[in-house]
Amino acid sequence: MTQPHGEPIAESPDELREQVEQTRHALGRTVEALAGKADVKVRAQERAVEVKEQAALKAGELKSKAAEAASRVQDKLPDPVKDTAVRAAEQARAKAARAGRLIQDKAPEPVRARTAQGAQMARENRGLLLTAAGAGVVLWLLCRRKG
DSSP states (O other): OBOTTSOBOOSSHHHHHHHHHHHHHHHHHHHHHHHHHHOHHHHHHHHHHHHHHHHHHHHHHHHHHHHHHHHHHHTTOOHHHHHHHHHHHHHHHHHHHHHHHHHHHHSOHHHHHHHHHHHHHHHHTHHHHHHHHHHHHHHHHHHHHHO
């Protein structure tokens, strides 16, 4: 014979205790799942991580486009302008490192992990970043000269 929800009827107190324990565990898992869905702070943090990942992807696309443009511009520059661009890129890198440390001290753990990944990518692509910064400086100088 079975109960209305399909479980067999316990024939001994031990079987009944076992069924009660299984029901408690199932109920506990259900409550945890519902609590997770209702936890606004955790969901907001998860969403923040998703948005940061999307922003990182877009930044990667923009970075590659900027690197291509910077490479084309840099080939046409005289050496003094190139030196100025390299110094500006180094200063920008130092300021970014300071800002990164400040953000890391105040950011939640999931954001810190993603930030660390982004910093690692920047270190691995340092030449590309310097080229992009140089191109930015050159474009700024060219616009300033025309205006």
